[in-house]
Amino acid sequence: xxxxxxxxxxxxxxxxxxxxxxxxxxxxxxxxxxxxxxxxxxxxxxxxxxxxxxxxxxxxxxxxxxxxxxxxxxxxxxxxxxxxxxxxxxxxxxxxxxxxxxxxxxxxxxxxxxxxxxxxxxxxxxxxxxxxxxxxxxxxxxxxxxxxxxxxxxxxxxxxxxxxxxxxxxxxxxxxxxxxxxxxxxxxxxxxxxxxxxxxxxxxxxxxxxxxxxxxxxxxxxxxxxxxxxxxxxxxxxxxxxxxxxxxxxxxxxxxxxxxxxxxxxxxxxxxxxxxxxxxxxxxxxxxxxxxxxxxxxxxxxxxxxxxxxxxxxxxxxxxxxxxxxxxxxxxxxxxxxxxxxxxxxxxxxxxxxxxxxxxxxxxxxxxxxxxxxxxxxxxxxxxxxxxxxxxxxxxxxxxxxx
Amino acid sequence: xxxxxxxxxxxxxxxxxxxxxxxxxxxxxxxxxxxxxxxxxxxxxxxxxxxxxxxxxxxxxxxxxxxxxxxxxxxxxxxxxxxxxxxxxxxxxxxxxxxxxxxxxx
Ligand SMILES: Cc1cc2nc3c(=O)[nH]c(=O)nc-3n(C[C@H](O)[C@H](O)[C@H](O)COP(=O)(O)OP(=O)(O)OC[C@H]3O[C@@H](n4cnc5c(N)ncnc54)[C@H](O)[C@@H]3O)c2cc1C
Ligand code: FES
Numbered sequence: 001x002x003x004x005x006x007x008x009x010x011x012x013x014x015x016x017x018x019x020x021x022x023x024x025x026x027x028x029x030x031x032x033x034x035x036x037x038x039x040x041x042x043x044x045x046x047x048x049x050x051x052x053x054x055x056x057x058x059x060x061x062x063x064x065x066x067x068x069x070x071x072x073x074x075x076x077x078x079x080x081x082x083x084x085x086x087x088x089x090x091x092x093x094x095x096x097x098x099x100x101x102x103x104x105x106x107x108x109x110x111x112x113x114x115x116x117x118x119x120x121x122x123x124x125x126x127x128x129x130x131x132x133x134x135x136x137x138x139x140x141x142x143x144x145x146x147x148x149x150x151x152x153x154x155x156x157x158x159x160x161x162x163x164x165x166x167x168x169x170x171x172x173x174x175x176x177x178x179x180x181x182x183x184x185x186x187x188x189x190x191x192x193x194x195x196x197x198x199x200x201x202x203x204x205x206x207x208x209x210x211x212x213x214x215x216x217x218x219x220x221x222x223x224x225x226x227x228x229x230x231x232x233x234x235x236x237x238x239x240x241x242x243x244x245x246x247x248x249x250x251x252x253x254x255x256x257x258x259x260x261x262x263x264x265x266x267x268x269x270x271x272x273x274x275x276x277x278x279x280x281x282x283x284x285x286x287x288x289x290x291x292x293x294x295x296x297x298x299x300x301x302x303x304x305x306x307x308x309x310x311x312x313x314x315x316x317x318x319x320x321x322x323x324x325x326x327x328x329x330x331x332x333x334x335x336x337x338x339x340x341x342x343x344x345x346x347x348x349x350x351x352x353x354x355x356x357x358x359x360x361x362x363x364x365x366x367x368x369x370x371x372x373x374x375x376x377x378x379x380x381x382x383x384x385x386x387x388x389x390x391x392x393x394x395x396x397x398x399x400x401x402x403x
Numbered sequence: 404x405x406x407x408x409x410x411x412x413x414x415x416x417x418x419x420x421x422x423x424x425x426x427x428x429x430x431x432x433x434x435x436x437x438x439x440x441x442x443x444x445x446x447x448x449x450x451x452x453x454x455x456x457x458x459x460x461x462x463x464x465x466x467x468x469x470x471x472x473x474x475x476x477x478x479x480x481x482x483x484x485x486x487x488x489x490x491x492x493x494x495x496x497x498x499x500x501x502x503x504x505x506x507x508x509x
Binding site for chain 2: 062
């Protein structure tokens with residue numbers, strides 16, 4: 001007798017939601033169960049540090065799909081339930097209540113979690129991270145004009161939070177260990193711009209600050225102290241890869257997957273923030289934390305599971321909103337040998353930086369430059385060779401850059 | 404509230420009642436209209452919530468702002484009557500609107 005197909009997804013975030021939608025489109029024949037440890041339908045995280053924090057958007061509007069959608073496509077939802085163990089020999093997962101669910105295919109979409117720091121004696125000073133609806137609710141409850149907020153880490157989440165907080169009249173200090181902000185994501189020209197931007201808006205930025213600890217009412221660094229009523233730790237994210245590692249799957253700063261998002265066990269896939277994959281654009285393995293990556297890997301895994309041809313690869317992209325400034329990044333600037341600036345990063349709030357390697361456009365950071373961003377996505381996909389002088393020449397319209 | 408008709412990529416006509424206080428994109432996603440990808444969730448960053456608006460409605464919608472115009476200029480499959488649904492709030496005035504979802508948003 002043939003064994004019926006049953007697919008289990010662990011983690012109910014944005015990658016998982018896209019996966020079940022794609023499986024339905026791709027005609028997966030079998031039972032699908034989605035298990036997530038948060039008490040919410042899969043939701044979008046980007047607004048948490050943006051419009052949810054400002055209050056413009058309520059958390060109930062973040063769901064990727066309504067409950068009825070999962071019903072319609074026949075996906076069983078097990079929310080507020082955590083998978084504790086994968087047994088690869090018996091092809092079962094064990095939940096925290098002890099129940100077991102069998103699978104023929106397993107997809108790990110466990111995401112990542114905010115990195116915490118071993119800070120001593122947090123005392124009366126409230127310390128937060130920003131990753132989930134629960135986190136943002138806790139944080140918002142503490143927001144009040146005049147309070148001193150110290151953000152540890154000048155990455156994009158910390159800076160988005162700083163932007164919202166300073167607009168709500170908190171006194172905001174950002175402590176960054178590196179010599180520049182958002183160093184992992186953008187080039188130095190763009191970092192300088194964001195430092196100026198936050199300075200103009202009234203945020204205090206301290207580069208090269210190594211935090212030693214949090215004491216009652218202040219954050220202590222080597223050589224300085226910063227008054228703090230609340231502290232946000234914005235120190236990046238770590239992949240939720242323990243479940244995979246404990247079951248013997250290959251992990252290395254994430255769950256190692258092949259081009260089809262298969263782990264070292266061919267019936268187990270991993271997608272989204274928790275997965276690390278060889279990237280053809282940079283020629284090495286990397287783990288991306290972005291909505292686009294979560295959606296794309298979900299579509300790739302679904303195609304593989306359903307025996308369909310892989311969808312055409314897209315150029316990775318990301319965005320960040322701070323004040324009235326929209327940053328959009330496309331491509332991966334790894335190993336660029338030339339950066340071309342279009343517009344003036346030292347004045348105003350609109351310019352773009354193009355990154356080239358061997359004369360080929362590989363990435364763009366576009367600051368309030370939608371045309372440059374959209375055009376670059378096409379040019380990067382086509383591995384276009386463009387004369388750098390033309391890229392930097394504002395008298396040439398963006399749409400003519402291709403020619 | 405407005406009743407909006409979406410022609411899905413496979414030709415299916417979906418008549419959907421959308422409440423105010425949200426964008427057309429949000430309403431369409433909640434109603435599981437096929438082909439509205441909305442990858443960026445309404446941040447006007449992805450242009451994957453595009454539709455073609457029925458001719459008689461083009462002039463009756465609120466005008467595009469600069470961001471929407473710029474995104475559309477570089478959007479695949481764009482036409483004269485294209486709009487980004489995340490940029491249009493649902494109002495009573497949209498009752499009867501008809502739009503067509505493109506075959507692909509990529
Ligand atoms: C504040 C914030 C702002 C962001 N802004 C942007 C942005 O502007 N643009 C952008 O592109 N990206 C942004 N991101 C990143 C983006 O949200 C992530 O890349 C995306 O959510 C990844 O989706 P995922 O499904 O892989 O993981 P997640 O969304 O993290 O979902 C994983 C889920 O699995 C659950 N889980 C983990 N282990 C288990 C288990 N054992 N059992 C059951 N459930 C489990 C987790 O609790 C979680 O709910 C932002 C992220 C944050 C936190
Ligand atoms: S949802 Fe991304 S531009 Fe409309």
